[in-house]
Amino acid sequence: MSGWRTVGGVLLVALTAGCAAQVQQSRPVAVEKPAEDTPVTASSATVAPAQLGISVASIVDGRAVMLSDGSKAEVSGLAQPGPCWAEAAAGFAKAMLLNQQVRYDKTTGALTLADGTDYALLALGNGAGRIAGAPTPVQKEAEGAAQRVPMGLWGTPCGGKDALETSTAPPPPPPPPATTTPKPKPPVTTTAPKPVFYASCDDVRRAGKAPLYWGQPGYRVELDDNRNGVACESRY
Template identity: 80%
Template sequence: MSGVVLAALTAGCTVQGHQSTPVAVEKPVEDTPVTTSASVAPAQLGITVASIVDGRSVMLSDGSKAEVTALAQPGPCWADAAASFAKAMLLNQQVRYDRTTGALSLADGTDYALLALGNGAGRTTGTPTPGQREAEGAAQRVPMGLWGTPCGGKDTTETPTPPPPPPAPAPAPTTTKPTTPPKPKPVFFATCDDARRAGAAPLYWGQPGYRVELDDNRNGIACESRYSTGYR
């Protein structure tokens, strides 16, 4: 009897044990929610660039402004060139703008910041990524865009300082030529009487009209006083 009862209890425990074990049941496939967070291609967003503000800012077709934070504010020297590049690449094109990161992408997914940096139409700012530094470095090595002439990588062109005017020529020295005494006019007296009548007697050696022939005593004085010895 005891053996039979034990078997019955054992059997009862066994059945009871099977009934208390939970069985996992999978949910039907149709109850599984469908994931809707897949990324949408930029070209399908329907947002286009309506106008260009400057080399890093544009107005979108939804009325909002998109500013590429990876690009520095264009400097006066290269601002026009940067705006022209943005116009050629973005105007009326479909884009995708991430307002959290400030990244602007073209329809094919091209990052506009890298495009502008690689063509010298932009300069990095803040903490650039390795890709942004590489793109900027490539434009610098050419150099092209803002890294070339006339900006040379600077925001403003330096106005060359005009050379100082040449010194005024020194006035020509006024050299006073020595005054040459005019040569005396030749005078000839045939006789001492002629010299006396002209008021020129006596005639000293070197004076106009002096002649040895009128100087009898050869003392250098011709036509001496008539009272002197040997006058003529």
Template identity: 40%
Template sequence: MVLLALFVTACTAEQGGTPSPAPRVSSSSPSEAEPSTKVRAVIDGRTVELADGTRARISLLAEPPSCAAAAALDFTTKTLLDKEVRVSSITPGEVSLILSDGTDFALLAVRSGMLRTTGVDGGPLTEAESQASQAKLGLWAQECPTSTPAPAPPSPSSTAPPAPPCVVVYRVNSEWPGAFQGEVTVRNASGELINGWTLRWRYADGQTVTQMWNAAVSQSGADVTVTNAGYTALIVPDGSVSLGFNASVSGANSVPDSFTLNGAACTVG
């Protein structure tokens, strides 16, 4: 009877009694660390190329201003090039890089003042940026222009024609019925030596040159052409030569209003 009672008790405990606790299931193993790789190229301060050829932008870092881009590139190159990093993807085309000592590169770059944050509202990155700004670190130590500078004004040579290379003074020294005597002075304002020259002008009132000294003269209608004599061929810079002449005239005797020397227009003095 005792044995029967024990057997019934045992069966009752297994079928209708309190169930035995379920066996413990071991907790899942911690997630494996992000894969490790190398940075084989640095494109700019916030863009890298990984060992497998993937090119990605480092998340949460703003593009540096142009005046700080070179320093940012140098910092990123020294910190990441050929270094082992762990990679985690944030958004397509962007990554987060963890250095071998566990430091987040974005946080390091912002804390050093080499790059600024973007798309961040609070947290360690915002705090690091505030501290770098207050300490005037990296790009915070320099003032970058906030707008494109206005183009430099064009040089005077591109806005104004060059000064005439010569100055001509024409005067009538004396007049008598049907004729007059005149003088022309030519000054070299070119700044260079003139060796041989031709002076031209045009009369408006039918004047005709009949004789000239210190130069040879020819005339076709109203157009007068004067060429140097052998002893007047050279005109030094700021030097001058004077020509005398006799001419006939009938009626008015206006002064020519334009002269050219070797094809260049002269100032009329």
């Protein structure tokens, strides 16, 4: 079961703990030994659940990570990041997954956080991923939410494209030589903006900046309790 929540005009995706995406740890069940003349069918085999107790050791790109057991997890349903938004997608994956415990189903390619959140839906809903293959209705809805804002790869500068278009028009002719020597212009000094840091969500709310979205000045994973890309969400 999936849930949708609108925060600050952004439709976010989250899976409840009871959803099928969260794989429960199997319990051993006593099975009576079948009689010798009783055939054993394929339905009696136990299917191994997604491995538990592993964490993300490093980020390969926006759709692939290296797990603590040394294996590579490639999330199904997400396209290979394009050059325009690959860096942002990898940054989102790092903020949401690095050093976090996850579940990875090698059969389906589903990667879920410890609380059952489907990472593919989380990336699609925040504009940090694009649908690949035959999408499910909930994946279409998550991607559509990011497109409507627009945010992430759907916003500036990519505009939903994998790479920025380059102009093929010839360069303009050089200007005619100046007859007089222009006066040198004074050097332009620019002051780098001061970094924004909030020690707590109370500071964010006092500054009138709550909620903070991933990529905005002052956003930190430490302020994002449920790691859904939105820090200091409303308490009500």
